[in-house]
Amino acid sequence: MPNYDFDIGILGGGAAGLTVAAGASQFGAKTLLIEKGKALGGDCLHYGCVPSKTLIRTAQVYHLMMNAKRFGLPDADVRPVDYRNVARRIQSVIDIIQKHDSEERFRKLGVKVKFGNAAFIDEHAVRLNGDTYSAKNWVISTGSSPAIPAIAGINSTPYITNKEIFSLDSLPKFMIVIGAGPVAIEMAQAFSRLGTKVTVVQRSNQILSKEDKDMADILMDALVSEGVILHLNAGIVSTKDLGIEKEVIIKNVEGRLLNLRADMILVALGREANLKGLGLEGLSVESDKKGLTVDSRMRTNHKHVYAAGDVTGEYQFTHAAGYEGGIVLSNAILHLPRKADYTYLPWCAYTDPELARIGMNEKQAKESGIEYSVWTEEFRANDRSLAEGEEIGKIKMLLNKKEKPIGIQILGPQAGELVNEWVAIMNGGVKLSTMASAVHPYPTLAEINKRVVGNYFSGRIFSDKVRKTLRFLFHYKGS
Numbered sequence: 001m002p003n004y005d006f007d008i009g010i011l012g013g014g015a016a017g018l019t020v021a022a023g024a025s026q027f028g029a030k031t032l033l034i035e036k037g038k039a040l041g042g043d044c045l046h047y048g049c050v051p052s053k054t055l056i057r058t059a060q061v062y063h064l065m066m067n068a069k070r071f072g073l074p075d076a077d078v079r080p081v082d083y084r085n086v087a088r089r090i091q092s093v094i095d096i097i098q099k100h101d102s103e104e105r106f107r108k109l110g111v112k113v114k115f116g117n118a119a120f121i122d123e124h125a126v127r128l129n130g131d132t133y134s135a136k137n138w139v140i141s142t143g144s145s146p147a148i149p150a151i152a153g154i155n156s157t158p159y160i161t162n163k164e165i166f167s168l169d170s171l172p173k174f175m176i177v178i179g180a181g182p183v184a185i186e187m188a189q190a191f192s193r194l195g196t197k198v199t200v201v202q203r204s205n206q207i208l209s210k211e212d213k214d215m216a217d218i219l220m221d222a223l224v225s226e227g228v229i230l231h232l233n234a235g236i237v238s239t240k241d242l243g244i245e246k247e248v249i250i251k252n253v254e255g256r257l258l259n260l261r262a263d264m265i266l267v268a269l270g271r272e273a274n275l276k277g278l279g280l281e282g283l284s285v286e287s288d289k290k291g292l293t294v295d296s297r298m299r300t301n302h303k304h305v306y307a308a309g310d311v312t313g314e315y316q317f318t319h320a321a322g323y324e325g326g327i328v329l330s331n332a333i334l335h336l337p338r339k340a341d342y343t344y345l346p347w348c349a350y351t352d353p354e355l356a357r358i359g360m361n362e363k364q365a366k367e368s369g370i371e372y373s374v375w376t377e378e379f380r381a382n383d384r385s386l387a388e389g390e391e392i393g394k395i396k397m398l399l400n401k402k403e404k405p406i407g408i409q410i411l412g413p414q415a416g417e418l419v420n421e422w423v424a425i426m427n428g429g430v431k432l433s434t435m436a437s438a439v440h441p442y443p444t445l446a447e448i449n450k451r452v453v454g455n456y457f458s459g460r461i462f463s464d465k466v467r468k469t470l471r472f473l474f475h476y477k478g479s
């Protein structure tokens, strides 16, 4: 049997790589973790979830201050935002979480941590800083980077991505956001709330194009009412650097050319797997335009080379990366065959209101040709929403023909928290009748989860048949 330096080698110290590294070393495997950047933690900690959610919260507080009157309070004397202070707060939150993802912590767990650019020299070994490291199994978890579209002029026009946006020196006066996915929309709203005049340009006919249009449109109306300008069905023709200002020429829905100008352009048009420089071409590891191709056990076409997280291009979320890291651990370290199953993978766009989902939406149900019914309940009928002044949105429940929930979408306050009840219900196979009879505390936002189920049952409970039976049994007079 060949003698390798390590049982498992991991390329990339983000959510996926750290999950594998921590688990493998604690199970007693000799573990090597190689990270290209200066610190562990990956995009989520440094340029993704953590800074964006911190920024969103700051923007929310500022928005509430500006709208104090809505809550019966006197107008607040609010001064303009100094973005350097916002960036400082973002960095301080990153610094706290960095301790959990520190090199020291992983070394203590028994992981050999190395920094630098590693490239495969054969299918069991990489070359790093002039040394060779071999491992029985490898995991590629190098994440993704912002995809930069082939737009005329983009290479000579300064723009920012999620890598720069959280550490700007000042708040831009005008910002053009190219794209309308979750990152684009979260940033558009946050900057608009902080005082930037934001224009979003989107190719398709809705924002968050993977989500159901009726849900996304409610959110879009909320953004527009806050002052965000949206161009849907618009193509980018070219960009140009005009010095202080940058120009973006778009072809709008009517086919007219519009000349947009801003002091900052944010490109948020999706992600590209980080595969360059890994030496994978020499090994013929299969990939497509989304990322590395893996089977349901997260194995590439070389069965001892696994891939997890954004680099597979599938579900680009931190919790998906962590989940896939767990699948790798099961298969590579515990030798327990375990397959990834995304049926009940939840996610959320952390806009205000938030848009969360688990399971299928109507777009997918229609595409797959299954029979389904839709049940809804509005947040404006939820007492707590009214008390909070957060009444925009609704919950949408899809049932299959056996009347089992196949998908939940929640657009509303704290939707990302509210969807967690459905995570338990759907993964645990909890019956809707159990949910309907379970008591929820009053007044809570989560009552909306029970109410939508109640809407489904009420047609049956308060039916003519039931009324007639009760009248017959108990001689009720009727109304």
Ligand SMILES: Cc1cc2nc3c(=O)[nH]c(=O)nc-3n(C[C@H](O)[C@H](O)[C@H](O)COP(=O)(O)OP(=O)(O)OC[C@H]3O[C@@H](n4cnc5c(N)ncnc54)[C@H](O)[C@@H]3O)c2cc1C
Pocket: 011, 012, 013, 014, 015, 016, 017, 034, 035, 036, 037, 040, 041, 042, 043, 044, 045, 047, 048, 049, 050, 052, 053, 116, 117, 118, 141, 142, 143, 144, 162, 183, 274, 277, 278, 308, 309, 310, 311, 315, 316, 317, 318, 319, 320, 321, 350
């Ligand atoms: C602005 C923004 C907000 C987001 N918000 C959320 C959110 O709220 N919730 C959510 O679930 N997801 C969110 N995401 C997505 C989330 O950040 C990613 O899905 C997650 O970071 C993926 O984890 P990963 O381990 O696959 O990759 P990463 O976290 O990117 O880690 C990959 C690591 O590999 C390293 N690397 C790259 N190349 C090499 C190499 N050649 N050798 C060694 N190391 C290498 C990188 O430096 C990096 O540290 C957000 C993303 C962005 C951009």
